[in-house]
Amino acid sequence: MSGPLMPKATAVWLIENTTLTFEQIGAFCGFHALEIQAIADGEIAIGIMGRDPITAGELTTAEIERCQKNPTAQLALRTDKWEKPKKRKGGKYTPVSIRQDKPDGIAWxxxxxxxxxxxxxxxxxxTTKATINSIRNKTHKNSTEMKPQNPVTLGLCSQAELDVxxxxxPKAVQED
Structure with a gap:
């Protein structure tokens, strides 16, 4: 079984904030019960701040309460904590270091x-429709200095996105 991301910090938090037994905390964090007792006594892990496994998504309060009621029960790491990130609405982010290259990519x-x-x-x-139109009509502020360059080599998009x-x-693509 895999354990929490920061086992000692999690053990410190569980000792300070729950009534779980040393065996339960040790089994969850991957330590021996004597190590957990030494943490509780202040002999080891001095100065380590506790890490809340509930806010980290590793445990639920229901799981902790279940184990507090039954000293022989073992804590189980949450497996449903990772959700797929939702698609972001809005424009595509371009790092500051390559923003000045965007008009060259659009021109290409x-x-x-x-x-x-x-x-x-x-x-x-x-980009925006106004930027595309200004580059197409050669009214963009940098139109005299613009050199069309492949947006993939500029890092503005991936080759897979361009291929899609x-x-x-299929008939519109003209290669050099």
Whole structure:
């Protein structure tokens, strides 16, 4: 059985905040009951702050209460704690270090994939329709210095994302 992420800190918290036996805490944290007793006596783990396994998603209060009522019961690590992250709504985040390269990537997409819809370009590169139109019409503030570069090599999107769009528009793609 795997244990908590920080076993000593979790043991300190369980000693301070529950009435579980040393055997129960030791079995859950992966320590011998004598080590848990030494932590409780202040002989080891001095200065370690307790880590709440409930807020960490490793235990539930119902599980702790169940084991407090029955000294022979063993604590069980939660297995349902990890949920899939929800999809984020909104624009695609681009790190500050490569934001100045975004117009070059947009120019490349407009040149090599002219049939891509503005919506697809917005999703692919995390830009706005106004930016796409200004680059297309050559009214962008950096249009004189712009050099179309592949957005994959610039780090603006992955090759897989670009390939999905290319598959959507098979006749539109023009390569160098």
């Amino acid at each position: 997409v407009l040149k090599h994939c002219p049939d891509f819809s503005d919506t697809d370009i917005i999703k692919l590169l995390g 769009l290319k598959a959507k528009y």
